[in-house]
Amino acid sequence: MRISVYGKGHVGGGLADLWEQAGHEVFRLGRNGGDVTNAEVVLLAVPGDKVAEALGKLQGIKGKTVIDATNRIGIGPPEGFRSNAEFVKSRTNGPTAKSFNINFAALYGRLKEARARPSNLWCGDDAAREIVERLNRDAGYDPVYTGPLENAADQEELIRIIFAINKGGMGTFVYRIAPPEKL
Numbered sequence: 001m002r003i004s005v006y007g008k009g010h011v012g013g014g015l016a017d018l019w020e021q022a023g024h025e026v027f028r029l030g031r032n033g034g035d036v037t038n039a040e041v042v043l044l045a046v047p048g049d050k051v052a053e054a055l056g057k058l059q060g061i062k063g064k065t066v067i068d069a070t071n072r073i074g075i076g077p078p079e080g081f082r083s084n085a086e087f088v089k090s091r092t093n094g095p096t097a098k099s100f101n102i103n104f105a106a107l108y109g110r111l112k113e114a115r116a117r118p119s120n121l122w123c124g125d126d127a128a129r130e131i132v133e134r135l136n137r138d139a140g141y142d143p144v145y146t147g148p149l150e151n152a153a154d155q156e157e158l159i160r161i162i163f164a165i166n167k168g169g170m171g172t173f174v175y176r177i178a179p180p181e182k183l
């Protein structure tokens with residue numbers, strides 16, 4: 001798959017490496033953005049308060065499938081929207097998913113150590129399902145669907161609980177959501 005990864009940091013850089021290892025063609029975009037016309041999917045991995053500014057630096061984004069991995073740490077959603085992901089969709093009018101926001105990038109290199117495959121949440125449009133689920137698997141996660149894009153606000157809020165567990169003493173962690181026979 002041709003993937004444009006916007007953001008070269010922990011999430012963008014880390015997922016770009018994993019997806020390249022899985023055989024995908026990855027285009028890495030730094031903070032100056034660039035042209036995503038040829039991409040089949042765009043991963044948005046920029047600071048959660050810079051989404052509007054960042055999208056403004058992409059050419060060819062209209063109608064694209066976008067996976068929004070951003071979190072809003074200590075800030076509300078863009079004015080007039082319940083979530084960053086819904087804001088993204090309002091700008092692109094393409095299939096949109098929220099995913100890779102509820103996991104620790106620092107553990108991308110250790111996913112295979114887990115006894116059972118770690119989960120990763122995603123919500124969003126059915127039209128994005130095939131791509132987002134495949135890219136979850138190719139990164140080393142089992143995708144877990146959390147509902148339509150209207151649920152993105154809840155998935156963004158969940159980061160508060162993830163950080164609470166982290167600060168409560170566990171540090172970075174993976175998780176798995178599955179029926180008993182698959183745990």
Ligand SMILES: NC(=O)c1ccc[n+]([C@@H]2O[C@H](COP(=O)([O-])OP(=O)(O)OC[C@H]3O[C@@H](n4cnc5c(N)ncnc54)[C@H](OP(=O)(O)O)[C@@H]3O)[C@@H](O)[C@H]2O)c1
Binds near residue numbers: 007010013046104106
């Ligand atoms: N770290 C995690 O474990 C984790 C997990 C899930 C989700 N997230 C979320 O994923 C997003 C990225 O996190 P990260 O940890 O990868 O951050 P990071 O390491 O700080 O990387 C952020 C990237 O965004 C770029 N950037 C900064 N300001 C920008 C702007 N105004 N326009 C376009 N690009 C800009 C930076 O460019 P430069 O390289 O030029 O500075 C950098 O490449 C955040 O929303 C974060 O909340 C993080």
